[in-house]
Structures are given as C-alpha cells and as structure tokens.
Amino acid sequence: MESSKSPPSANVFGGFWGFLRRCLFYVLTLGPMPTHVAFIMDGNRRFTRIRKMETGAGHRAGLTSLMSALQYCYEMGITYVTVYAFSIDNFRRKPEEVEHVMNLMLEKLENLLEEESLVTKYGVRVNFWGNLRMLSEPVRLAIEKAMAATSANTGPVLSVCVAYTSTAEITHAVEESCRERLKAVQEGRSSVATLSVKDVERSLYTAGCPDPDVVIRTSGETRLSNFLLWQTSITHLQNPSVLWPGFSIRHLVWSILEYQRAQPYLEKRKRFNF
Incomplete structure (x- = not known):
C-alpha cells in the first residue's frame, strides 16, 4: 500500500x-505595511491562449495563485484583501467560459470551510460584494452560506467582488441612501432632504472597510476597469x-516594497486631503 505522507525531503x-x-x-x-491590498486578477484567459490550454485552465491556475497570495498576505499581517473575481460585464463572454468560472467558484466555495482551508486556519471573515441576484441559485446559496459561517470570525477580511462594477455599486448606494433619507423625512426623524457624501458611503458595499492602500492589476494593464472607483482616490x-x-511571492514582495517607497507621499495626501 502506498503511503499518503509526503517524502521526508x-x-x-x-x-x-x-x-x-x-x-x-x-x-x-519593519517598514510601513498596507492594511488593505486589492487585486485585479487579470490575464487568466491570455495565460490559457499563450499555453494553448483547454478552456478555463487559466482560471484554475489563477485560483491557485490567489490562494498563495492570500496566504502570503495573511502571513505578513495584512488585514484586508479584496479581489475582483467577476465583473458584470464578464457575463457577456462565451457561455461555456462563464459556466466554467461559476462552476469553479462553486467548487472553491464548497471547500472554503474545510478544516485545512486558509479561512479556517486564519479565522478569515468572507464578504461577497456585487449584484448576487445575477448568479445562479447554487452559487448564490453557497456564497450566503460562506458569509454566514464566517461572519463571527475575527481574523483577516477577504472581500470578493463578483457580479460587480463600481458604477453599479455607486448607483446602488445612491438609491439606497435616497430611500433611507426619504423615509427619515416622512417619519419626521430628519428635515434634511439632501444627501451627503457620508450618506452614500454608508450604503456602499465597502462600508466599514478601509479604502485600499494598494491596488495591484496584473498583465500590465493600466486601467481600473470599473473597480472600487469611489474608494481609490488616494x-x-x-x-x-x-x-x-x-x-508569485516575488511579485507580491516587490509590490510591498513599491508601496513602502510611495507611502510617505500617500500619507501626506491623506493628511491634507488633496
């Protein structure tokens, strides 16, 4: 019988x-560390094409890279990690590609709460941000289960943007703020009918989460692609x-070093709000 144990080497x-x-x-x-790192995980499809792999293989390889990046972030003490997993616009892609990504997401969600998972090891609280009604029922139910099961965790926070765009988030926040303000005026709890920036921020998906210190978009693209537009001014x-x-780890370490080099300038902008 073959042993399941890893070889000593x-x-x-x-x-x-x-x-x-x-x-x-x-x-x-020993240097200044970011509290919140956000990733735009770009290049999975190009990775598949360049290596002439089967459809969806790049997304599976990308998931492996995500798990490694999360582990390294948690080991460094980074408290918040946000990933752009699937845009609303991505639903326009070929049906078989969308289906593969959804199946891969469902597979990972089912493994998320296992005893050996990163979520369990580090006590991670998991959020999903986006229009979850656009997802299939099995994926949506698995997401709701993961959020409920980790809601009391006190470790790092992982936020996954799925069926998400920033413009949709802002629109949702404004609509929600208008409803709340109108209700307050009708009930006599407020005489102010206009919205403030704080009203909108309270209704964003990211309410209660600090703005990202670093956004890393791979593949060399220089666009935010409708990701956290409200939250990334500084x-x-x-x-x-x-x-x-x-x-890999070398790319993440280099990103942290680049942030540390820029951190004094960023802090100055935050302090003087310009």
Whole structure:
C-alpha cells in the first residue's frame, strides 16, 4: 500500500522555505505595511491562449495563485484583501467560459470551510460584494452560506467582488441612501432632504472597510476597469506585467516594497486631503 505522507525531503524543503519566508516577511514588516491590498486578477484567459490550454485552465491556475497570495498576505499581517473575481460585464463572454468560472467558484466555495482551508486556519471573515441576484441559485446559496459561517470570525477580511462594477455599486448606494433619507423625512426623524457624501458611503458595499492602500492589476494593464472607483482616490496603483496565474511571492514582495517607497507621499495626501 502506498503511503499518503509526503517524502521526508519534501517536508524538509517545506520547513526550510517556510522559515525563509518568515524571515523575509519579518524584514518587510519593519517598514510601513498596507492594511488593505486589492487585486485585479487579470490575464487568466491570455495565460490559457499563450499555453494553448483547454478552456478555463487559466482560471484554475489563477485560483491557485490567489490562494498563495492570500496566504502570503495573511502571513505578513495584512488585514484586508479584496479581489475582483467577476465583473458584470464578464457575463457577456462565451457561455461555456462563464459556466466554467461559476462552476469553479462553486467548487472553491464548497471547500472554503474545510478544516485545512486558509479561512479556517486564519479565522478569515468572507464578504461577497456585487449584484448576487445575477448568479445562479447554487452559487448564490453557497456564497450566503460562506458569509454566514464566517461572519463571527475575527481574523483577516477577504472581500470578493463578483457580479460587480463600481458604477453599479455607486448607483446602488445612491438609491439606497435616497430611500433611507426619504423615509427619515416622512417619519419626521430628519428635515434634511439632501444627501451627503457620508450618506452614500454608508450604503456602499465597502462600508466599514478601509479604502485600499494598494491596488495591484496584473498583465500590465493600466486601467481600473470599473473597480472600487469611489474608494481609490488616494491609492497606490501597480501594474506588474505578469499574467495573474504567474503572480508569485516575488511579485507580491516587490509590490510591498513599491508601496513602502510611495507611502510617505500617500500619507501626506491623506493628511491634507488633496
């Protein structure tokens, strides 16, 4: 009978690599660290085409890269991570591609709460932001289950933007704010009928979450593509040329170093609000 245990050499290498990683992250954390890192995971389809892989293989490889990036972020003490998983506009892609992404999401959601998962290990609270009514019922129910099961967790916060665009989020926030303001006026709780910026911010999906310190978009693209437009007025934008499935620890470490270089300037802008 074959043993399911890893060979000793693999265990030794894994332990040594873990030690080196902890040393590296310790040195990094001596400088200013971001509280909130957001990822636009761009390049999965190009990765598939370049390597002539079957449809959806790039998205599966990208999911592996995401799990590694999340682990590294949590090991560095980064409290909030947000990922742009699926735009409303992505529903216009080929039906078989959309179906594959949804099935992959459902598969991962079903594994999310397992004992060995990152969510369980680090006590992660999981949010999903977007128009979840656009998703199939199995995916929507799995999302609701994941959010309910992790709602009391006190560790890092993972927010997944799915069926999302920033303009849809802002529109939703304004509509919700108008309803609340109108109700308050009708009930005599307020005599002010106009909205304030704070009213809208309270109704954003991101309410209660700090704005991103860093947005990393892979594949070299320099567009935000309708992602967190309200929340990124003073955010360090980075555009590494690597496709998302190839995003690794060296790219993340370089991104943190770039943020640390820019952090004094960003803090100055925040302080004086310009």
